[in-house]
Amino acid sequence: MSARYISLDTETTGLDFKTGDRVIEIGAVEILGRTKTNESFQSYLNPQGKLISEGAKSLTNIADEELKDKPLFKDVVNEFIDFIxxxxxxxxxxxFDIGFLNNELRLINHEVKDLREICKVFDTLLHARKTFPGQKNSLDALTSRLNISGYDRKFHGALLDAQILSDVYLNLTGGQVKLNLSSEEHEQNKSNKLSQKIDFKVIEAKIDSKDLKAHEDFLKQLSKKIGDKVQW
Structure with missing residues (x-):
């Protein structure tokens, strides 16, 4: 029987469940052996009054009012556990994701206290850092490096990111890394040559403190989620 894997992602109201942040979306995609199946799990969740941070709103494009009629975690937890x-x-x-999901389990006093009791966990970020030391290893960076395309990534979504992550995982562990890395280096060299020929002016934009705070929140949310520091 083929080994079964589940590519998993969450979206949250903020960065830290210890300060009350909650899960607002779960997305999971099944892989059997080396093949993605058509089986998946996805649910938006009502965070029970916890407002979504500005950073998370910018990242996901999910508004607080959209979650008011969504199920509570306790209403979907058994289906979720059965799937994974x-x-x-x-x-x-x-x-990040295990911490948030374990907190949701704790809040409803579920019999499963830690997802690692019922599942093994493979962290693609840790694997990528060993494979590409010193390089950016966010999901976006890996998607570009491994030439994975066909996804609209204007906003983050748990199911969308789980789909992308499944492709990243299969590429990372399937022997295609060397070829794709060489391609990336070739493109980078071309980009470097082009940048040497371009003379452009920098336009300074003025932003107010509210916009700056929202942008900082967005960068913190993105950095925490992907595990790499974002600096723009």
Whole structure:
């Protein structure tokens, strides 16, 4: 029987469940052996009054009012557990997602206290850091480096990111890295040559403190989620 893997991602109201942040979306995609199946799990969740941070809103484009009629975690937890139990979870920056999901389990006093009790966990961020030391290893960076295309990534979504992550995982562990890395280096060299020939002016834009705070929140949210520091 083929090994079963589940590519998993979450979206949250903010950065830290210890200060009350909650999960607002779960997305999971099944992989059997080396093949993605058509089986998946996805649910938006009502965070029970916890407002979404400006950073998370910018990242996901999810508004507070959109979640008011969505199920509570306790209403979907058994279906979720049934879907993932016994599989190896594929997660990018697993500490973040596992921490949030374990907190949701704790809040409803579920019999499963830690997802690692019922699933193994493979962290693609840790694997990528070993494979590409010193390089950016966010999901976006890996998607570009491994030549994965066909996804609209204007906003982050748990199911969308789980789909992308499944492709990243299969590429990272399937022997295609060397070829794709060489391609990336070739493109980078071309870009460097072009940049040497371009003379452009920098336009300074003025922003108010509210916009700056929202942008800083967005960068913190993105950095925490992907496990790499974002600096723009």
């Amino acid at each position: 139990e016994g599989a190896e979870l594929i997660i990018h920056n697993a500490e």
